[in-house]
Amino acid sequence: xxxxxxxxxxxxxxxxxxxxxxxxxxxxxxxxxxxxxxxx
Numbered sequence: 001x002x003x004x005x006x007x008x009x010x011x012x013x014x015x016x017x018x019x020x021x022x023x024x025x026x027x028x029x030x031x032x033x034x035x036x037x038x039x040x
Contacts, residue, residue, distance in 0.1 A: 007014060018025050
């Protein structure tokens with residue numbers, strides 16, 4: 001089972017950071033999209 005404690009404990013800070021830096025989210029998605037299979 002993955003460890004989610006740090007995220008669970010600090011989720012508000014993560015959400016605020018991504019809200020202030022939406023371009024980072026887009027770049028991360030572009031980086032991983034090639035590794036995610038398309039489900040039809």
